[in-house]
Amino acid sequence: MNPMMALAELSPKLQLLLPEMVIFVGAVIVAIRGLSRSRSARESLPLLTCITLLASIAVVPLAWSADGSADTGLLLPRLGRFVDPMIAGVAVLLTLLGIGTVDRRIEATFACGRGTFDPQRVIRGEFYAFFLFSVMGAMLLANATDLIWLFLAIELVSLPTYIMVAIGGQGTRPHEASVKYFFLGAMSTAIFLYGFALLYWSTGSLELIAIRDALAAQSATTGISTVATIGLVMAILGLCFKITAVPMHFYAPDVYEGAPTHVAAFLAFIPKAAGFVALVLLLTCVGWSGHSFLDADGVRIAYDGLPTPIAAILWMVAVITMTLGNVGGLLQTSVKRTLAYSSIAHSGYMVIGLVAGSAAGIDAILLYLLAYGVMTTAAFAALSALERKGEELNSFADISGMRVKHPLMAWMLALSQASLVGMPPFIGFVAKVYLFIAAFEAAQFSLVVVAVLNSAVSALYYLRIAIMPLVAPPSARSDEVTVVPSAWPRFAAVVCGTATLVMSVFAGSILSAARESTSQTKAVATAMDAPKHP
Amino acid sequence: MTTLLASIPRAMNAPELSWLGVVILLPLAASVVCALCGALKCRTKLPAFVTIVALGASFALVLKAYFEYTGPVEVPIFEWINFHWGSGGKFQSFVADCALYIDSLTLFWMLFVTGLGTVITIYASEYMEADTGAGYSRFFFGISIFLFSMSALVMGDNLVMLYLGWEGVGLASYLLVGYDYHRPSAVAAAKKAFIVNRIGDLGLALGIFMLWTNYGTVRYDELFAAMNAGGRSEIDWDISVIPFLLMLGAFGKSAQFPLFVWLPDAMEGPTPVSALIHAATMVTAGVYLIARMFPFFELHQDALATVAWIGTGTALLAATIGMMQYDIKRVFAYSTISQLGYMFMGLGVGTTFGACYHTFTHAFFKALLFLTAGAVMHGFAGQLDLRKISGLRHIPGWRLVSWTMFVGCLWLAAVPFTAAFYSKDAILLTALSSDRWDFVLLGWVGLFTAALTAYYTFRVWFRVCAGPVKYEMGSDGGHDSHAAGDPHAHAAHPHAPRWCIKGVLLFLTIGAIASGIPSYRQVLTHAPNWVQEMIALSSAADGAGLPHDGGSASVPMLGETGGPHHATVLGMDAHTGLAIVGSCASIGGILVAFYFHLRSRRSADSLAAWLRSRRLVGWIPDAMEHKWYVDEIYHGMFRMPMWIGAQILSLGDKHFLDGAIVDGIGRLPIVVGKLFRPLYSGVLQGYAVTMAGGVGLILAWVMWVWMRGFN
């Protein structure tokens, strides 16, 4: 094959990867620039990261300008169009969270002249490069065409995060978090990898579209084979690690608590988004009932729905995840840990979208991911904007009476909790309602009931985090709380807090964007447009 | 039981008579002025004058209406509670407008209500003068509100208007009984009056609902029309229960057994209030209600009998209690209950005429008695114990009070040729000449009660007005706060009443005497009794004793040939016999009182001591003095168990329902959370085992499902 022709054939695909390429370039620049002797150059790294991310958002329209004109081999051809900007957008805010935190001690040493510059002791460049790589991995996932891509992208998301946890902050707690995160992450990777192998064995292909067709063929004759089922189950369970869902969620409280706050915020969103995108892709191969696709011959093939065991497993995962997350959250005295449990619980809610499937389910997941990203970032941002004697805020005593000294952060924290609990009119509420709508579409009434009860239970601890800073009197610990030197975390908190409210106003457009991105091809009507009762 | 069914004339719609609304409006306007006076801290007698003028004008208007009266009319004023649904048919609307129903019964009642109201207000303007200022305004505000409510009660064209007035007079009673609010006893009495009345009101309200659900209307005219149209024949459970419910309301307002307990306590109010509200007018609202709704009391054969029994029983009970009271006002209060018992007995045995006539006469003489008692109280700094005042008529300046009280006592004792004699006679005659043996029995009980009445009435008079001059001044304001600021409060000598009080006493004496005129005319000229005529034209016509279109007279006609031909009393012609027996009873009672309380006062004490020493009857005097322990029984039977129950509920609400159940459910998630806590041990391998175990379990489950075959 002529290389030029191959390139020409590839070009539509490459065009789709424009945002990722931008990030890649940015990451390389950041990594190199991090070694600069110039302090200002090093301090400009977060800014550079932001610019990179914003640039990648900016090229998203460009990437999809030739939308649908070529066969890109994508299962959900427009998924990236929503997922990429979403991930990059939240990542911009996540970048702001950590400004001034990474390398702070070393930089301080340099600044007061006690140490000489040593490129081996400076890690800021690495950190932001890893940051960008991880984000890039998450964005790449949306454009995955086969299992290899999927696997590599997931690993690209994960591997940098292991390091980020370890190097993003001070003390030994990040180390412990990192080791737990890494080892358990490796185990989960092995699990889904084995699942991929079985899936490959059963369907004969690594390409998602081919897998879809093979599974459809299987289910049309004898039903999806056992090997495929077990492979899928293992893949799902392995990915559950990324989304902190039962039974792979146990690491989350420890890691979130141990990780630096801004990295915890990162962990709460980027791997989770990646995991859900991967799960969406995997399950789209199996297909939900009420969904149909056009095969190569233009024949519409309707999905039979998830195989019973998988549907049942997802159902159980959803129920147990949200329940365990919420009841676990009740017992905590650490804000970060509570937010970790909240993260678990929210994954449980989002799994409802996976169970529900269909277009509405995926839309709901995307909307919920965005909402969750913004509101949990708001909470973590409010925490990371403050410190107590140079240490991160963690216990409830630290935030008690925060209003007195740091009213704005107190309000933003409360705002984020209100959104997390699903209080109207915040975006968390809209997302939750839409999730329930999706569940109704799939006649998953029991899940709605469980989720509703769980929302009420979760109110117990969200309310505590919201009320503590606003109402409780300042404690001895919270009197010592000061703002971090950088104003950016505060800015991020305000932006995210405001966004929880503003986004709900524009929830309609966000949702329609999400919906557009999940339609399989232009010709295929989604379940939303053509109602059909299961 | 009367079987006689009068056809009640339909009312004409007369919007042109809307000036009658002014009768109600005037007291309301007066109340507003009084309230303003209070708010503006007026220190003059302006509130009293305004009230007097307003009430006088009301009375004048009622008089005008009386003279122009031609037949029942309905006067619409404005729409109050009024709405329709569906097609808006008979059972698809609720119409209780602010409108007036004017028939002779209304006018009869309004005449003495507004008349006595005016007069007693004049009395009060002097009586309350020590309180000039906020209290004065408040008092006359209460009086105005009362007159407003009473007018609404009597003149309203439907039962909801009646209910409005009914509750309104209760409110006025509450405010006025509790006038002297810094005394806990007054506050308690006011509260008790309102709450006990509310129990009766419940019956009334339910009766109204029952009428409405069965007849589709609460307007008198339509209700009567339904009755005329044969509504009485459809006797089923919920219709026959109507009179009993209404009766409960009447018993509450008119202080009949078992709801009479509030009235004696209500004497905590200023005396003009006792005279106006708790003797002359408000307490007769029950009589009015039954008279007004008389046809409905014929719906159930036992309804009127129940009224009669309760009335007679209350009359006797109250009389026995009244015999042993030492507080003058309380004696009069029990006499009021007793006399109201007579009225109910009259209603029950079927003579609305007798009942209304007795209401009429009673209003005058009982108001008179109360006002004399008030004068005593006013002069003696709140002293009301009849053991501590004696020989009043010999004290200068008190002669008029003594003699007007004497007149009042004579009337109350129903000595022959007094108005009360005739009115009581009308009731007892009907009872004694009834076909029913139980009514005859009730009649005799009534006669016996009459003797008791005469005794305890003159016990007061002989003790207080006659005998040697001897008195102790009251300790302080006593029952009326007004005396607190009175310059004479702690004076050693009583101060005699001035012209306002005296004039009113005189006027009421004349009124009491004059209230007998209809009977005198009847006896002397055989002209129809005025009251009887008034009643006969109203919805209570069945018991008026005059022949009417609907049937033949089976009720004795007073003054005709001496009663029905078949009825006899002690073998004599019923009328004559009753006159003789009744005279004997009252005079006998007076003589006994004379002996024990004037001639040989010590013998009364020795008799009581002797009685007390007997084992069998020793408890009776104490029981009588303590009102037969009715309050205590109520307290023990109802209030206490309910209070204990309420305490238990209160604690249960706090500790069980909220503490155990709600908080327990709230803790449930925390408990569940604690169950799973060991899984988050913080040990890496622990997590790995749990995760791998979870995955293994799920895979095992999938395999198991696979073994069983998918689906």
Added chain:
Amino acid sequence: MQLIWLSILTPLLAVVAIVFAPERNARWIALAGTLASLGLLTFIAWQFPEWTTGRYSPSTDAMAWIAGAGLGLTVGFDTVGLLMALLTAFLMPLCIIGSFSSVTIRVKEYYGWFLVLGASIILAFAARDAILFYIGYEFTLVPMTIVIAVYGGTERRIAAIKMFLYTFLGSMFMLAAILYVGWEHRLSTGAWNFDIDALTATSVRLPSSTQYWIFAALMIGFAVKVPLFPLHTWLPLAHDQAPTAGSVILAASMLKLGTYGNYRFALPMAPAGGVELMSVVAILSIIAIIYASLICWVQTDAKKLIAYSSVAHLGLCMLGLFALNPVGAEGAIFYMVNHGLSTGALFLCIGMFYERYHTKDTEVLGGLAKRMPVWACFMVFFTLASVGLPGLNGFVGEFLCVGGTFLAEHDSQSGYPGVLGPWYAIVAALGLIFAAMYLLILLGKIVWGPLREPQRIEGHHDLAAVPIADLNLREVITLAPIAIACLWIGFQPKPMLDAIAPCAERMLVNYPAQVERFMRLEPPAVAAGATAGDKLGAEESR
């Protein structure tokens, strides 16, 4: 529609102004904001075209919010909603005025939250979209929780948290039910739509077993809010701890969201469920009346007493609604407005002496008529209004509620058969006696009797030291409008009754047939177009 949104947004604009204004001006801005809102609503009411029809106005234009999910920003009033919004808007400025002296800390926040609270409540009453209603309904919890938790009594945080969690849990069920109905709507029409009328139209055609569950879920949510026995335990604590103005709005408007929800959602949406559960609800209401009344009797805390009396009074209101005939419904809706006025005013009165003495304990405080005669007049007046004295506002509602219960017999000739009837009414009417009892006992303790004044607790940081004197002009201005409204409504209930009547009838439009069916114990009728729902019901039962 723009006007309505404006009336909701005006207080919010005032909040923005407060944030940037100096603290001393916060109260005036708040007052201006609420007055502007009241003015706008009055104007809306003035030119309201549907007073006699019970229909929504504006009737047509819908405002899409999230089109795909059928969520709209559609607002509009029917007369009931308008009346309730007016009530709220009427009480808001008075609450603001009443708070001038009682709030000394975090003043800007206080007024800000109060305005948000008002806007949120008005939004709930104005919403024509079920989810929009839910937004307003649920968001009230946030400002109220903060108002209680920051400005309340000694146990304020527990009280606030309990209120929040309890009502939040309840409303979650309600949300699920609304979404379910939305789903049914989607099944039958193919599009999501949460317009209340559309949902109602869908829901009434569902099989009765489905309606049963819809009704139950909605009912749980609203019953917590009302609150209905035995879900009432959050209320006394919340009222007890809330600052005065918070109590006023809580009692007057927030609890009414519960009854309003019944009127707007539970009853019209699930008539078949309504008839099956109506005796249960009625019995619970009656228990609430008697139970709460008895508890009131032994309360020594004036505010708790009034709080429990709210439970009893709203029990009566619920009973009226569940009489399922126009009289009861009319009475209940009428009562919703008037309970707000009289109980709100009572809370204001109690707040006024609390500001002076820093205690609400009727055991240590009493005979205030001597010290504060003007206050005593208002207190007596509003107590009497609350007791249901004819001629004042409370009477009409109470009377019609009991009357409606009375009428709700199966052989009623009113065209609206029911299953309650006289016995229910008699027990409920006992509550009227109890109401007189406990309220007069309260009066007897704190207004009448010899003067008893406690030692003032000095240095109470939350409360201004208001001199112990009679009401000042500001306080009179706070109470007088309510008193005038009470009197006016008591004497002229006709306009309001006329306005409510068509709404009451519309709410009950499906009931006569349903009750007939229920009485005859027919098998549930499957209406046309409900087949999909049937299948779903079957699925659910499996």
Added chain:
Amino acid sequence: MTGSLPAAFTPASPPEISIAMLVSAVLFGLGLVGFLSRRNMIIMFLCTELMFQGAALAMVAAARDLMDTSGQVFVIFILTVAAAEAALALGLVVLLYRCRETLSADAWSDLGEGPRGVHDPEPPDQPEQG
């Protein structure tokens, strides 16, 4: 990435594939058991590598069975990723060893809610109710 193996390769018979799969599963299982039972971080890491290789073997076997090269391509990537993880793991282990002078994973259990976990300096807030 799809492509067929040269025709010289013939599909393996089912028993052979089953054996290959079984071996891969055993490999995976051994890795898992080792991961769960050992405390030494380096050995734990090696066990994860074992699990990876189990998956890789399964992939190769499947590719052989399917006569498809893409599975083998996948294995190359798996090995690459495993190498990356190894680098990461060793770096991490060195870091941790410097801190605590031990390779035992149990030394790192400060976080968590178990008996050995570090509890927050402050007792929990007052009990909440619902």
